[in-house]
Amino acid sequence: MATFEELYQRHLPVVLRVAWRAVGRRDIAEEITADAFVVLHREFDRIDPDQLPAWLITVVRNKATDYWRRQKVEQRHSESLAAAHESTAPRVSLVPGLLDAPTLKPVHRACLVLRYVHGMSRAEIAARLGLSDTQVRGHLQYALTLLRKELGKAQS
Amino acid sequence: MTTRPSPLADLDRQERAALEALGLDPDALDRPPTCPEPALLVAAADDVLSPEVADGVRRHAAGCAYCSRLTEALGHVYDEAAALPSAAVDRRVRGASAPAAHGGWRWAMPLGGLAFAASAAWAFLAGVSQVATPPVPPVPTAWPTPATSLPRSVFVAGRPSIPVADLDLVFRGEAAPATSPADVASEALELASRGRLDEAVAQLGQASRRYPEAAEVALALGALLLEQGETQRAVATLEPARQRGRSALRSEVEWYLAVGYARSGGLDRAAALLVPLCEGGGPRSAVACAGLDEIAAGRAER
Numbered sequence: 001m002a003t004f005e006e007l008y009q010r011h012l013p014v015v016l017r018v019a020w021r022a023v024g025r026r027d028i029a030e031e032i033t034a035d036a037f038v039v040l041h042r043e044f045d046r047i048d049p050d051q052l053p054a055w056l057i058t059v060v061r062n063k064a065t066d067y068w069r070r071q072k073v074e075q076r077h078s079e080s081l082a083a084a085h086e087s088t089a090p091r092v093s094l095v096p097g098l099l100d101a102p103t104l105k106p107v108h109r110a111c112l113v114l115r116y117v118h119g120m121s122r123a124e125i126a127a128r129l130g131l132s133d134t135q136v137r138g139h140l141q142y143a144l145t146l147l148r149k150e151l152g153k154a155q156s
Numbered sequence: 157m158t159t160r161p162s163p164l165a166d167l168d169r170q171e172r173a174a175l176e177a178l179g180l181d182p183d184a185l186d187r188p189p190t191c192p193e194p195a196l197l198v199a200a201a202d203d204v205l206s207p208e209v210a211d212g213v214r215r216h217a218a219g220c221a222y223c224s225r226l227t228e229a230l231g232h233v234y235d236e237a238a239a240l241p242s243a244a245v246d247r248r249v250r251g252a253s254a255p256a257a258h259g260g261w262r263w264a265m266p267l268g269g270l271a272f273a274a275s276a277a278w279a280f281l282a283g284v285s286q287v288a289t290p291p292v293p294p295v296p297t298a299w300p301t302p303a304t305s306l307p308r309s310v311f312v313a314g315r316p317s318i319p320v321a322d323l324d325l326v327f328r329g330e331a332a333p334a335t336s337p338a339d340v341a342s343e344a345l346e347l348a349s350r351g352r353l354d355e356a357v358a359q360l361g362q363a364s365r366r367y368p369e370a371a372e373v374a375l376a377l378g379a380l381l382l383e384q385g386e387t388q389r390a391v392a393t394l395e396p397a398r399q400r401g402r403s404a405l406r407s408e409v410e411w412y413l414a415v416g417y418a419r420s421g422g423l424d425r426a427a428a429l430l431v432p433l434c435e436g437g438g439p440r441s442a443v444a445c446a447g448l449d450e451i452a453a454g455r456a457e458r
Contacts, residue, residue, distance in 0.1 A: 017234060020237075021230075094399075107232075110233050141171070144178065147178060
């Protein structure tokens with residue numbers, strides 16, 4: 001029978017991936033993932049290994065749901081939500097077609113939209129994507145340079 | 157209440173120049189009023205939101221070029237990056253699975269064998285969300301009780317999860333709904349989870365005066381007072397709340413009341429509260445049954 005360590009190593013990537021997709025922040029995802037494995041360790045004698053990783057993912061999903069319930073409280077009290085906007089369309093004209101440029105990797109696309117459509121700071125993007133501030137800055141610079149080239153091609 | 161800085165406050169000269177080269181006016185950049193929080197997009201795809209909210213998010217994403225691209229991009233980024241090593245997870249899991257005892261209500265690992273580990277699992281589950289987790293079969297255990305009459309291993313107060321009435325995640329641009337007692341309680345529990353226990357208790361104290369009939373506030377305050385060791389105050393807070401709120405909340409109130417009575421030597425009162433919880437088959441059933449076993453074992457030894 002597999003040891004706890006073996007199961008931990010085997011299932012950690014998928015559980016962390018699910019947690020991260022569910023809450024959108026690496027630090028929260030790591031916390032939720034660790035919680036799930038700690039519960040697994042304490043219940044280890046009673047859990048059938050064939051139930052994994054489904055059992056772990058269920059725990060993660062439930063914790064993610066709780067996280068969003070608490071986030072709602074924070075969002076409601078956020079001053080930025082109190083501002084009323086009249087326009088219904090994004091004011092940034094980051095031409096959607098340019099976002100399809102084949103040389104743009106998903107991380108570039110994510111940084112561009114988070115930055116210029118959702119208005120996030122570099123620090124916020126870094127926290128969400130589990131990157132450093134320097135990496136985010138680098139991705140944005142590279143992506144903007146690529147877009148400039150694509151725009152130049154489109155115009156000519 | 158948090159204050160967000162203005163969007164793109166950290167725009168530097170290089171980035172500004174790059175945006176201008178693309179024909180964009182950096183000073184006109186602003187948050188779009190109707191796009192949801194980015195992580196909601198992926199969460200909707202992964203079915204962790206309520207159905208109504210998930211439908212709304214998906215409908216928006218289907219009609220918004222930016223959000224549909226962002227959903228796909230974020231999914232890829234999370235998937236790829238999640239495969240990278242996570243020192244933070246390793247530290248916590250290996251630390252919790254090491255044989256040495258840990259302090260703190262959440263990681264309580266009493267010394268002395270698997271029986272204590274099992275009781276700590278129930279104590280931990282008491283602090284885990286009320287949202288259904290995979291079923292854990294109740295396994296009564298017998299372990300040596302301490303010399304005093306206070307059973308310790310089961311009666312560890314965790315933090316309750318306050319069910320919030322509606323799951324309408326507010327999209328930007330819409331008016332924020334009024335604060336409810338459940339919101340206040342949930343916010344205070346979040347504060348406590350970040351180590352600001354005294355502040356959370358103070359907030360709930362104020363809230364209990366503003367919402368004297370709110371079971372959620374009494375529950376959260378009672379649980380945190382138990383955590384602070386203020387057992388008498390916790391019992392005094394929780395006792396009047398027994399008849400308020402929804403039945404799920406009443407069960408929680410009765411559990412924490414039982415913990416309070418058990419800790420202060422009122423074992424008969426604790427047992428009286430635990431019997432219906434044990435027999436009711438609800439979320440507290442397993443730990444309530446374990447608590448009754450512990451009280452019985454303690455009495456048998458005396």
